[in-house]
Structures are given as structure tokens and as C-alpha cells.
Amino acid sequence: MDKRIEFKELLSFINEKSKEDTEILQKAYSFAEKSHKEQTRKSGEPYFNHLCQTAKILAELNMSPVTICAGLLHDVLEDTDITKEQLEKEFGVEITFLVEGVTKLGHLKYHGENRYNESLRKLFIAMSKDIRVLIIKLCDRLHNMRTLEFVPKEKQTRIARETLEIYAPLAYRLGIRKINRELEDISFKYVYENEYKKVLELVKSQREDQEQFLEKFIRNIKKELAKNNIVNFETDYRVKGLYSLYKKLKRQNFEIEKIYDVLAVRIMLVDIPECYKVLGIIHSIFKPMPGRIKDYIAFPKANGYKSLHTTVFTGEGQIVEVQIKTKEMQLEAEYGIASHISYKKTTNEGQKVKSKPEFDWIKKMIPKTEKITDDKKTDIPKWVKELVKYEKDENNTEKYLDDVKNDFFGERIFVFTPKGDVLDLPFQSTVVDFAYNIHSDIGDHTFGAKINGKFVSIDTTLLNGDIVEIVTKPNSKPTRKWLNFVKTTLAKRNIKNWLDKNQKD
Numbered sequence: 001m002d003k004r005i006e007f008k009e010l011l012s013f014i015n016e017k018s019k020e021d022t023e024i025l026q027k028a029y030s031f032a033e034k035s036h037k038e039q040t041r042k043s044g045e046p047y048f049n050h051l052c053q054t055a056k057i058l059a060e061l062n063m064s065p066v067t068i069c070a071g072l073l074h075d076v077l078e079d080t081d082i083t084k085e086q087l088e089k090e091f092g093v094e095i096t097f098l099v100e101g102v103t104k105l106g107h108l109k110y111h112g113e114n115r116y117n118e119s120l121r122k123l124f125i126a127m128s129k130d131i132r133v134l135i136i137k138l139c140d141r142l143h144n145m146r147t148l149e150f151v152p153k154e155k156q157t158r159i160a161r162e163t164l165e166i167y168a169p170l171a172y173r174l175g176i177r178k179i180n181r182e183l184e185d186i187s188f189k190y191v192y193e194n195e196y197k198k199v200l201e202l203v204k205s206q207r208e209d210q211e212q213f214l215e216k217f218i219r220n221i222k223k224e225l226a227k228n229n230i231v232n233f234e235t236d237y238r239v240k241g242l243y244s245l246y247k248k249l250k251r252q253n254f255e256i257e258k259i260y261d262v263l264a265v266r267i268m269l270v271d272i273p274e275c276y277k278v279l280g281i282i283h284s285i286f287k288p289m290p291g292r293i294k295d296y297i298a299f300p301k302a303n304g305y306k307s308l309h310t311t312v313f314t315g316e317g318q319i320v321e322v323q324i325k326t327k328e329m330q331l332e333a334e335y336g337i338a339s340h341i342s343y344k345k346t347t348n349e350g351q352k353v354k355s356k357p358e359f360d361w362i363k364k365m366i367p368k369t370e371k372i373t374d375d376k377k378t379d380i381p382k383w384v385k386e387l388v389k390y391e392k393d394e395n396n397t398e399k400y401l402d403d404v405k406n407d408f409f410g411e412r413i414f415v416f417t418p419k420g421d422v423l424d425l426p427f428q429s430t431v432v433d434f435a436y437n438i439h440s441d442i443g444d445h446t447f448g449a450k451i452n453g454k455f456v457s458i459d460t461t462l463l464n465g466d467i468v469e470i471v472t473k474p475n476s477k478p479t480r481k482w483l484n485f486v487k488t489t490l491a492k493r494n495i496k497n498w499l500d501k502n503q504k505d
């Protein structure tokens, strides 16, 4: 796990690179190796191994050569004599900015409850500057977790708990399931040792015959699809992450028989109509379990996850979950945000993929090189800015933490103004929340709204992807009733302010 990766091998993980990309990567590789020459890891191996492993994880996420360079150099400022000026001279402003961001993030250590929120804040601040910093940090943490066995025992639990409580949820929030799952499963082993063993035993007792059965099940499906002239597809099955299984088991009294997605079959197709067709085929061969058919294509989860899920009786006594999606959806589900900011993304046919509007806000988090200064105002999602502001206003740290947890880790929706600007709001936000998010004056005079062109009342709940146009009237004004349906603290505060002011008059 802590092995050195030769430059050529690292390069092979990067899909598209120009001659210049290769040159700068080579330079960063050699620079990092030379700068950390004298240092070793806790395992006794050269420190450089950690850097090329981190870079490899970034490359697997399909990150750009610039980000991978920053991954190679991410500990240079912290652990060697190299200065920021030197780094800037050798590698330019952008790479230096990223390395500095990761270095700042590295200064936070988790020291139990009191320092907990401080860590969170710093994370958010760093994140609000550039999402790539956070992705590098996640990859850095993932490699550190993979080698946690070499760390002194008293430190292991602290690091694992921090990972479980801060980094894994962040990866989930960014939709990078691949990293989220691995971070959770490694931490789980250290934080909840006994529970981990218990879950592992339960899974082992089930898995062996299940896997054989699944292979047969998949063969049958393949035959049926071929009969229906569907030939361009892939199948596999995924094993539920141990920690996520543990959370579910707790709700089910540790009766693993009640959990139907310990193993799930995945069918990946070319387009969406085919997904529905295949769902039809599956249901015509196997009886579906009522209440477990989920259409996350028409109604994606808040973190963007899309797929059709159904649970079927196989007729041989087993029950199995089948997930049907396009190949692209599968990619998004594993790599999340990373799959949207990755470098020069192309389709099978070699065409450039235009990002979907719902992910434009992510792109906006990447500042252009020439704009990078300390006091720059980047075009960052409003809710991230709000979090940073919170830190300054809030004296009550307990409350701060609760609010942040709700706002950040709770579910969010992404909605649009008629001009296409993205607002993201807490789940179940209403027209009035939207209006106050635009401007307090608009909020104070909200009369109704047009959602996707249709007129609706002010208490209407917004859904992911809605286009919202607020309709105001000069004599429209807030009432106490509004407080009953608004979701955001911002709207509540504004309404109370208005009422206080106008009731005195």
C-alpha cells in the first residue's frame, strides 16, 4: 500500500495529457522526490511513496495534471525547507495555491469535542476557496488511512474518528462514493472494533453461497436481455460497504436477512429508455417486491445519484436488489463532483461532454489562475459563503455546530433563477426561502412565484432542478404564518426583523 510508483506507471493512470502536461508532471515528480529525500514514513519507507500514491488516487479520479502535480507536491511546504516563493517560481501560481490550500487544511488536528468545530470551520473556509484543495486532501487522507496500521495505536483512533466524522461525510456530500466507502470502512475497523468484527462475521456467513448464486442470476439476465436484442451492456455486482451495512443493521436489530442490498446486481446500459425497458424485462421474469421499486432517474437523490432500483424474488428462495442505470450514471455515482470537474472529459465517440447546468456551480468553484489572490471574491456557492460568515457571527459554538451539521450534511436542493443562476437551499425550502436568498427586499414583498412557468403560492416546496421566478407586489408583506413554513435561518431572521420593526410602528 505504501509502495513507490514509477513515473511511467503514474502517467499510465492519466487519460489525456499533452506534451506540456507530461513535462510538468515529470518535474513535479522529481521535485517532490528530491525535496523529501531524507524523510521516511512511519512504515520506514521513503516519504515520497506517500506522494506518488496520493497522486495516483487523484489520477484515478481523473483529475487534471495541475491537480495531480499539486498532489505530488502537497507536503512540500509543510515538511521541507522549500518556500512558497520557490514553489511559485518553479510551478506557477495555480499549483502553489493548491499546495498552500492543502497545507493550511493539514494544520487542523482533531483533539476531541472542543476543537471539533474549529476543524470543521477551517475545512469549510479552505473549501470555499477551491474545491480541488478538498479533493486533494481527501486523497491524501485516503492514503493515510490505507497505511494507518503503521501509526502508533493511541493516534489511530483519533485519526480514524476524525475521518469518519469529517472526511467521509465530505466525500459523500461531494458524491465521491468510491472514496467515501473506503474511508468509512477503514475507519470503522479502528473506531468500532467490536462492531466491525460482528458485521464482518455476519457478512462472511452469508457471502460465499450468495456470490455463486449471483453469478448464475447474472447469466440468466444476460440471456434474457440478448433475447430482447439488448447486447451493449455491462453487469457486475457491488458489495455494500461494511460501515453503511452496520448503520442499516443497527436499525434492523442486526438481522441481516432483513437487508436486501448487501449484494446488489448492477446492469449498466447505453441510454435511459433502455434502462426502463430492462426494468420491464426483469419484472416480467422475476416478481418484484412491492414498495421497493425506486426511480432515482426521474427523481435523483440530493447528491445527484441516479439509478433504477428494484428488489426481486428469484424463485429459488433468494431476494436480490437490481440496480439499472446508464454507464455514465455509474461513473457519476462513483466519482461525483470529481467526474464533473475532471479534465477534458470525452465520450466514447471522442466528443467533448458539456457539463449539465445543475453542476455549473461546481465549476464556478474553480477560480481562474489570474484571479487568485487572498482577498479574491470567487464565484462560490452561497451556502459555503454562509458557513464562513456563520463562523464570525456565532458566539454559541454548540448551536453553530448544529446549524452547520444540518446545513452541510443535511440534504440540499439545487434550483435555478430564470437566468440560470444556481441557488442551493436546504431540502424542503419554499418559495419564500428562495426569495429571501435573492434579496431581503424581494423576500419582504413576495406575492407568489412561477415554478417552471406555472404560478404557485408562496408556501410551495421547491424541488431539485426547478426554475423559480419570484412574483412581488408592492403591498405584499410578511406575516407570522410565513414562519411556519420557511426552512432557512436567513428567511426566519428576515421575517422576524420585519415583524419586529413594523409591529412597533
Ligand code: MN
Pocket: 050, 074, 075, 140
Ligand atoms: Mn500528506
